[in-house]
Amino acid sequence: MEFVNPEGLRLDGRRPMEMRQLRAEIGAVARADGSAVFEMGNTKVIAAVYGPREVQNKSQLSNDQALVRCEYTMANFSTGDRKRKPKGDRRSTEISLVIRQTMEACILTHLMPRSQIDIYVQVLQADGGTRSACINAATLALADAGIPMRDLVTSCSAGYLNSTPLLDLNYLEDSAGGPDVTVGFLPKLDKVTLLQMDAKLPVDIVENVMQLAIEGCKAIATYIREVLLENTKQLEYRRGL
Amino acid sequence: MPEEGEKEEMVTPGEVLGKAADLKAGKGAYVAPYRSSEIPYVFSSLTGLRHTLTPPSDSPDQRPTVEVIGHKARGAVPEAGSVVIARVTKVMAKTASADIMCVGTKSVREKFTGVIRQQDVRATEIDKVDMHLSFRPGDIVRAVVLSLGDARAYYLSTAKNELGVVSANSTAGETMVPISWMEMQCPLTRQIEQRKVAKVGS
Numbered sequence: 001m002e003f004v005n006p007e008g009l010r011l012d013g014r015r016p017m018e019m020r021q022l023r024a025e026i027g028a029v030a031r032a033d034g035s036a037v038f039e040m041g042n043t044k045v046i047a048a049v050y051g052p053r054e055v056q057n058k059s060q061l062s063n064d065q066a067l068v069r070c071e072y073t074m075a076n077f078s079t080g081d082r083k084r085k086p087k088g089d090r091r092s093t094e095i096s097l098v099i100r101q102t103m104e105a106c107i108l109t110h111l112m113p114r115s116q117i118d119i120y121v122q123v124l125q126a127d128g129g130t131r132s133a134c135i136n137a138a139t140l141a142l143a144d145a146g147i148p149m150r151d152l153v154t155s156c157s158a159g160y161l162n163s164t165p166l167l168d169l170n171y172l173e174d175s176a177g178g179p180d181v182t183v184g185f186l187p188k189l190d191k192v193t194l195l196q197m198d199a200k201l202p203v204d205i206v207e208n209v210m211q212l213a214i215e216g217c218k219a220i221a222t223y224i225r226e227v228l229l230e231n232t233k234q235l236e237y238r239r240g241l
Numbered sequence: 242m243p244e245e246g247e248k249e250e251m252v253t254p255g256e257v258l259g260k261a262a263d264l265k266a267g268k269g270a271y272v273a274p275y276r277s278s279e280i281p282y283v284f285s286s287l288t289g290l291r292h293t294l295t296p297p298s299d300s301p302d303q304r305p306t307v308e309v310i311g312h313k314a315r316g317a318v319p320e321a322g323s324v325v326i327a328r329v330t331k332v333m334a335k336t337a338s339a340d341i342m343c344v345g346t347k348s349v350r351e352k353f354t355g356v357i358r359q360q361d362v363r364a365t366e367i368d369k370v371d372m373h374l375s376f377r378p379g380d381i382v383r384a385v386v387l388s389l390g391d392a393r394a395y396y397l398s399t400a401k402n403e404l405g406v407v408s409a410n411s412t413a414g415e416t417m418v419p420i421s422w423m424e425m426q427c428p429l430t431r432q433i434e435q436r437k438v439a440k441v442g443s
Contacts, residue, residue, distance in 0.1 A: 033313070034313070053351065054351065058392065061392070108271060108286055143253065143254055143287075143288050144288075144313070145313060146287055146288070146289075146311040146312070146313035146315060148254070148269065148271075148286035148287055149254040149255070149286055149287075150254070150255065150271070150273070150284070150286065151254055151255030151284070152253060152254050152255055186255065187255065188255035188256060188257065188284070189255060189273070189276065189284075190276045190277075224253075225253045228253045228288045229251050229253060229288075232251055232288055232289060232312055233251065235312045236290075236312065
């Protein structure tokens with residue numbers, strides 16, 4: 001199947017280095033300490049953060065840092081066919097772990113000992129890149145909750161089909177059987193915190209694809225920063241400052 | 242609104258606030274080496290407005306402190322030495338349990354449990370204290386936090402003149418009036434009940 005046609009356009013009309021349209025909204029869940037909705041094209045996820053609050057399971061209490069818990073679920077209606085078990089299956093457990101480790105490395109946990117931070121991410125609509133969208137939504141929700149972080153973690157995926165590195169794969173391109181590289185990046189500190197890949201990729205191409213994903217992360221970081229500043233300005237304005 | 246000609250800038254997590262050699266990191270900021278170089282810089286850890294505080298003139302370190310004030314109001318947390326308002330929940334032979342409701346002037350978002358031990362009720366004759374003649378369940382007390390305590394509760398103390406029961410209801414249900422540091426009287430039934438009363442007023 002042709003994923004990049006001779007004119008250089010992908011299945012959805014994008015160029016190989018073009019990302020899908022981003023949209024973010026802060027404060028969607030009023031009851032949570034922080035929340036955000038993040039859309040990358042047709043993929044839509046919602047994240048809610050509770051914390052820092054008292055640890056519920058005393059056996060996991062840590063005296064020198066906060067406990068970070070994360071739960072990734074997919075809504076029954078998120079994919080084409082109705083899902084039977086939205087959480088507890090292997091993929092959800094793996095992605096929960098990945099998101100938890102990524103966010104934990106970035107949160108300044110030593111500032112909140114003996115407490116717990118819960119991150120709940122749910123996919124409302126899945127069209128490829130759900131992992132990345134979840135990490136971006138979690139970053140926004142954590143920033144909205146006022147939890148101190150080293151930097152904004154952003155994530156983007158990239159692949160390699162028809163001998164072309166492609167940025168931000170959608171579901172069709174993802175299920176084509178080619179490699180899918182997901183990168184988690186700290187833009188201001190210029191550090192990679194997450195690197196995952198499935199399928200196989202020649203060694204000389206890996207660097208290119210990873211760099212492409214990093215560029216995507218930087219673009220997302222710029223957008224997230226704008227959204228955060230705009231949201232804070234609105235709050236300050238409403239408070240009359 | 243900027244005050245005193247200070248330009249307040251809005252920052253997001255990860256933004257550079259300045260060099261660690263020029264600035265001290267306050268709340269909402271942290272120090273880390275800039276990218277691959279060894280030079281330490283001050284970065285922001287929250288989303289909010291950045292403020293620069295001038296150092297006191299007598300301190301040896303004359304660097305101004307930069308802090309970032311976030312927009313989310315976080316609930317107060319009791320610290321050792323802070324004055325708290327608590328409601329007594331349980332009175333036992335040697336201890337009284339209380340729910341901490343306010344820390345200083347701010348109310349808390351989720352309640353914290355505090356415990357007042359027999360030896361911390363007052364400053365004199367501490368072994369002759371009768372807990373039931375000092376507190377009753379439902380009393381509002383002003384106490385000072387001694388320490389973070391154990392996993393279950395903070396340790397509180399009322400061993401000062403201005404600490405102790407601030408407001409209490411009598412068995413008849415009326416709010417009592419304090420008559421001495423040991424007694425409170427019900428205005429309806431004229432019954433006198435014993436409490437460790439706080440000295441309110443100048």
